[in-house]
Amino acid sequence: MSTPAREAGSGANPIIRAEGLWRTYQMGAEEIHALRGVSFTIDKGEYVAVMGPSGSGKSTLMNLIGCLDTPTSGTYVLRGKVVSEMNDDELAAVRNREIGFVFQTFNLLPRATALHNVELPLVYAGMAKERRIGQAKAALEMVDLTDRMNHRPNELSGGQRQRVAIARALVMSPSILLADEPTGNLDSATGEELMRLFGRLHGQGHTIILVTHERDIADHALRTIRLRDGQIESDVRKGG
């Protein structure tokens, strides 16, 4: 695989390079273009918010960035790997190693403890049990939840659940942390607390991509990409 060329005008270290992404869904006889030629690059250590009204294609873009889906056309390169040409199992491996997901609905396994939920990506990475537990505990420590690691999701508050999900997202040390409306199911105080955690993680050098429709949340990011009708409407960096 070739190393992607550095984009003119972007930072020194591109982690994502998207060129002319199209995603077309077939709805009966009709073709729906959720994305119409989206191109951008994201550098290592960036804190990006993807914004847009519903139907703008931001969920579709999130699925592509998260390697849950592949574009109909265009190229998506993640850390030098051409994701847009991968098969299912290769995508699974990339999701496992490169992407840390944080979902609006937390998406924890209800019957598993916090610790086991955090272990999950390590299980699919084929890590031995002892190492797995050690690493999962370390991740829970990063989100201050060591005392809750043997609780099941229904025994945790919403904020705690989302912190478990963040620990799970961080446990494999992924290239990007991909958060989809992470505060959508939280009250505003807890939401603010969570955003401070994201700020701290960004400070530690994590690359964060935030998909949201809330301006308050997007304001925490240092760069905002706005989508409308499947195209980039604006791409603005704070203070520069």
Next chain:
Amino acid sequence: MPFSEAIAIALQSLRAHKLRSFLTVLGILIGVSSVIAVVAITEGLDRYMSDKVLELGTRAFRVQQMPDIITSHEQWREMMKRKRVTMDDVGAVRRACSLCSDIGALIATGGSVKRGRTLQKNVRIMGITENVSRIGAIRELEAGRHLVPQDIEQDRMVAVVGTDLVDAFFGSMEPIGKEIDVDGHFLRVVGVAEKKGSVFGESQDNFVWMPITTFQKLYGVRRSVDIQAEARTMADFEAAQDQARVAMRARRHLTYDKPDDFTIETGESIMDLWQSATRGIYVVTIVVTAISLLIGGIVVMNIMLVSVAERIQEIGIRKAMGARRGDILRQFLVESVVLSGFGGLLGVIGAAALSFLLAAVLGNIMATPFTAPVRPWAVALALSVSSAVGLVAGLYPANRAAALDPVVALRNE
């Protein structure tokens, strides 16, 4: 994903739906326990039969007019047309069978025996040569003496009786020297045969032995005689039977193209008959088991489809976390196999209980200790077959789970 992880997930989901899992595997449980129990019971009966047949004596055979077991009315009518076996036939076989160590004769009928006002019904009344008690299964005496050649020569009015008659007539009194009324004829008891218990619920001690000559005097000579013979050694067993057969055929002037018009019974022929009956039972069991396993498999497949449908979001989460198709496939296949294997395990436990119970009931009916051993091979077979059912039944649901699109699965609420 390591295998142990898949098993842990499977056990967890089993525990989460205890009743559902139990109901799901009911078909497999019934199939497995019926096959193990039937195998155990038939094997117990086999052992019981061969014990009893061994008691008849392995080197002993009988030449008689009719086979022991007649399976149809037509056969019975055919058999009735055969010539009776006579005392002259006994003499001929005795002369011809050089490989026989002993040859005796027996005639039997059923009747009542009385003493005073006490009546004993359904007594096997037999006329025998003095050596019959030594041919095949040896019958010892509890008291008194056996019949002796003089009893036969002089057709004495004497009898050796089974313990059932002693119990009925004499209680704790001394039976030797007393008279009993056999169908209106008075016989003096000279000996009491040892107790044998019962076979298939039929007492072996409800009989009277009298000299065969006395029997023919009292009941006439029209009854067919059973020739009781014993080969010298096990190696001569077949040859001794052939000598007897040739002698009988010669007496009846049978040409080579005619079949025997008499029957030679051995312990083996009884065992053969028994085993062909057992084979029938096995075939029926296998069919019943196959049907219940098929239904069990369909139920497992159905519940696995439900399980997959319930856990679409979980599948989505796992895929987002990096689970490959194979990981998901394996997870649900293992779950299906564990579920069915659990049914098989319950079936084994059920079978053990069932055969224990049946053995107790049968033992009670037959008034002998009876065991129905649960064989390790039957258990291993049952477990592997039920796991195989799980594997096959899980294939389609697991494949559906593995093929789910992560985007669609995650959106599922």
